[in-house]
Amino acid sequence: MSSKILLCKTDAVSDGAPLNVNVEGFPSLAVYELDGDYFATDNLCTHGNAMLTDGYQEGEEIECPFHGGAFNIKTGEPTAFPCQVAIKSYPVTVENNEIYLVSA
Numbered sequence: 578m579s580s581k582i583l584l585c586k587t588d589a590v591s592d593g594a595p596l597n598v599n600v601e602g603f604p605s606l607a608v609y610e611l612d613g614d615y616f617a618t619d620n621l622c623t624h625g626n627a628m629l630t631d632g633y634q635e636g637e638e639i640e641c642p643f644h645g646g647a648f649n650i651k652t653g654e655p656t657a658f659p660c661q662v663a664i665k666s667y668p669v670t671v672e673n674n675e676i677y678l679v680s681a
């Protein structure tokens with residue numbers, strides 16, 4: 578059975594300004610907005626000790642604040658070297674202007 582975990586209000590995150598969210602039982606998460614849709618991934622870069630929410634969102638891409646690596650915010654797949662290992666992405670749902678992580 579799946580459950581929903583509240584991440585944040587929709588107005589707390591906007592395109593180009595992802596939000597770091599900490600919820601019990603998960604690593605730090607990054608929540609993104611793009612064209613009215615919301616996405617969530619792990620926040621820690623797989624290349625080093627950097628939080629992606631300190632980086633730069635450009636459309637579907639989040640660029641790490643460290644070595645110029647990047648990931649797709651929808652899939653978590655690496656899109657720019659030196660990042661080669663995907664970050665985990667999470668399904669989310671929006672209800673009443675609140676963003677929830679859908680956990681299996």
Ligand code: FES
Pocket residue numbers: 622623624625626627641642643644645646647659660
């Ligand atoms: S720590 Fe993110 S690209 Fe190196």
